[in-house]
Amino acid sequence: MTRLKSPAVDGVPDRDLIATVEEQSAELKLLRREVEEWRRKYGKGEVRDLAFTNSAKEVEAVYTALDAAETDAEALGMPGFYPYTRGIHPTGYRGRLWTMRQFAGFGSAKDTNERYKFLLAHGQTGLSVAFDFPTLMGYDSDHPRSEGEVGKCGVAISSLADMETLFDGIPLDEVSTSMTINGPAVILYCFYIAAAEKKGIDSRALRGTIQNDILKEYMAQHAWVYPIEPALRLIVDCFEWSAEHAPQWNTISISGYHIREAGATAAQELAFTLADGFTYVERGIARGLDVDSFAPRLSFFWDIHNDFFEEIAKLRAARRIWARHMRDRYGAKDPKSLIMRFHSQTAGVTLTAQQPMNNVVRVAYQAMAAVLGGTQSLHTNSMDETLALPTEESVQVALRTQQVLAFETGVPNVLDPLGGSFYVETLTTELEREAESLFEQIEEVGGVVRGLETGWLQRKIAESSARQQWEIEQHRRVIVGVNEFVTDEPELRIELLKISEETEREQRSRMAKMRAERDGELVEQRLKALRDAASTSENLMPYILDAARAYCTLYEIRAAMETVFGAYREPVFF
Amino acid sequence: MRPIRVLVAKPGLDGHDRGAKVVAAALRDAGMEVIYTGLHQTPEMIATAAIQEDVDVIGLSILSGAHMTLIPRVQALVKAQGRDDILITGGGIIPKEDVDTLQRGGVGKLFGPGTPTTDLIAYIKDWAREKQEA
Structure with missing residues (x-):
């Protein structure tokens, strides 16, 4: 696409411009004829009996400049410039590679602390905490509902004491730590801040992320605690407090990952996640916060699924939509409020229990899509994750997959190397349009919160999920090793990581000891102060932090607020 | 003969309900009467619902690793109510050796990821036919 020269100052186009326009229209005519002829001859040629679809719909056999023509220079920009379609950094991965951040956590805080040290020693550059289900739901390890679940799918953290063990010997002012926690996110955040304080590190020096995205919990992931409104209040409290006290901390990671894993299409993942993001921005503004005071700390998290080009286009579209809405709809002025920074993870749902070694290959392609889409950090799944938590060996292969991509393939050498591809540009524009149309539908049902209360959003996802399952069972979609290329050979035996029941017993006795040793009176005092504050409109962060410092447990803090907020x-339905 | 009644249940704290919902819809489409419990159920809640709803089958979906605690507990509670005729089956991320242990303890088939829904439907229908004939 050649660019037109600007008209002469007096408004009369000069000769060059007229010549250029004539040349272009001749070229366009020629191209149209060529494309038409091709479609007539080959458009209905003999093809395999398969649906040529991405996550939602059929794709054309070929894309040309005619399809991509709508992507103008303004929609593309240069890397590091509005609307950031081509990336948020002007130097791309030449300046700095993405952060290789493997999500890990299992057993006790001590077990996980050892895994972190192993990962850091092998070149990982950031930490990412996976909590067990009781922690995700706000239950202590010694709560009756936690029985059988302690340390199984992540690490058990029930108080500041466990958090101190988790980061023992790890310099919290040097690493960045991501914590996947939502319902009780602010509580774990306060444990982390208090653990850093005990090492003499101020919250202003901390770098990291809490997921803290409750809307997608109601939509897809389901680790909720409180009803929607008080949960949103806690998130805005966190934005407000962190703007002053933890300016380097990402206060939220607005996540499409779980929405996609629950069965959404790429366009739904894109639209529902961004709509969640807009909802948080609106709540922050409604609190009276200046949008530029908190928007720079909002981050995102995307799922990188199988359809290679669609995923790349999704990431490019996401940046463009965010920048446009933040500038034009919410009046953000700071460029940092306009750029979408995000973490990516390869799609767990695409991994198969059958022929698990094949997963290494799936993950490698997905990782490449994430990098071509310009991710800031990446988790690559391990091949054995559909069977159990990953072993050290399979985690290492997953990490090496990123290192091969970073240092051997040449992919990170050029910024947005697929920019200008007819197909990728067309897909990017189409996904943006589909997202805009979904935003309108969400508005029609009354916004995100109302859409969750009525189950509209959950149903949309469930419908897509059911359709995909049907397509797989009908062999319209091939899953290698599952519905095609199936082998009767015995399953490959790979060593699995087992979490012993011992972990739970030990954790319970550690809790008992901690409860006995702490200052019981101070605990009661701090919990009462928090309960009282919860029924006012005060920012609750300082009260939760004080409770954390006094070794109040996760469940005690959760319950103190629950007496005021109630439960979700x-x-x-299904 | 009344349709087969199935309780699809999510015990424990994990929130992964995609599989449970896909299975519930598939069983319903195959002509069974399906009740879905929703998330985060205790074994007590599940056993009570199964008995109140007078189901033939309980399908448990667990992806949290807590299967060795939760499945036997549901089984024991149902049995304590004198209803050991109810088939307890299910699926999730359950390692093979655990599947073997649970099946030796009288639990029905446990299905892993990637199982076509037609397999579950056939399994439940075969079980019901055999029970009818017995």
């Missing part, structure tokens, strides 16, 4: 009730 799920709308059940």
Whole structure:
């Protein structure tokens, strides 16, 4: 696409411009004829009996400049410039590679601390905490509902004491730490801040992320605690407090990952996640915060699925939509409020229990899509994750996959190397349009919160999920080793990581000891102060932090607020 | 003969309900009467619902690794109510050796990821036919 020269100052186009326009229209005519002829001859040629679809719909056999023509220079920009379609950094991966951040956590805080030290020693550059289900739901390890679940799918953290063990010997002012926690996110955040304080590190020096995205919990992931409104209040409290006290901390990671894993299409993942993001921005503004005071600390998290080009286009579209809405709809002025920074993870749902070694290959392609889409950090899944938590060996292969991509393939050498591809540009524009149309539908049902209360959003996802399952069972979609290329050979035996029941017993006795040793009176005092503050409109962060410092447990803090906020009730349907 | 009644249940704290919902819809489409519990159920809640709803089958979906605690507990509670005729089956991320242990303890088939829904439907229908004939 050649660019037109600007008209002469007096408004009369000069000769060059007229010549250029004539040349272009001749070229366009020629191209149209060529494309038409090709489609007539080959458009209905003999093809395999398969659906040529991405996550949602059929794709054309070929894309040309005619399809991509709508992507103008303004929609593309240069890397590091509005609307950031081509990336947020003017130097791309030449300046700095993405952060290789493997999500890890299992057993006790001590077990996980050892895994972190192993990963850091092998060149990982950031930490990412996976909590067990009781922690994700705000239950202590010694709560009756935690029985059988302690340390199984992540690490058990029930108080500041466990957090101190988790980061023992790790310099919290040097690493960045991501914590996947939502319902009780602010509580774990406060444990982390208090653990850093005990090492003499101020919260202003801390770098990291809490997921803290409750809207997608109601939508897809389901680790909720409180009803929607008080949960949103806590998130805005966190934005407000962190703007002053933890300016380097990402206060939220607005996540498409779980929405996609629950069965959404790429366009739904894109639209629902961004709509969640807009909802948080609106809540922050409604609190009276200046949008530029908190928007620079909002980050995102995307799922990188199998359809290679669609995923790349999704990431490019996401940056463009965010920048446009933040500038034009919410009046953000700071460029940092306009740029979408994000973490990516390869799609767990695409991994198969059958022929698990094949997963290494899936993950490698997905990782490449994430990098071609310009991710800031990446988790690559391990091949054995559909069977159990990954072993050290399979985690290492996953990390090496990123290192091969970073240092051997040449992919990170050029910024947005697929920019200008007819296909990728067309897909990017189409995904943006589909997202805009979904935003309108969400508005029609009354916004995200209302859409969750009525189950509209959950149903949309469930419908897509059911359709995909049907397509797989009908062999319209091939899953290698599952519905095609199936072998009767015995399953490959790979060593699995087992979490012993011992972990739970030990954790319970550690909790008992901690409860006995702490200052019981101070605990009661701090919990009462928090309960009282919860029924006012005060920012609750300082109260939660004080409770954390006094070794109040996760469940005690959760329960103190629950007496005021109540609990969330799920709308059940299938 | 009344349709086969199935309780699809999510015990424990994990929130992964995609599989449970896909299975519930598939069983319903195959002509069974399906009740879905919703998330985060205790074994007590599940056993109570199964008995109140007078189901033939309980399908448990667990992806949290807590299967060795939760499945036997549901089984024991149902049995304590004198209803050991109810088939307890299910699926999730359950390592093979655990599947073997649970099946030796009287639990029905446990299905892993990637299982076509037609397999579950056939399994439940075969079980119901055999029970009918017995």
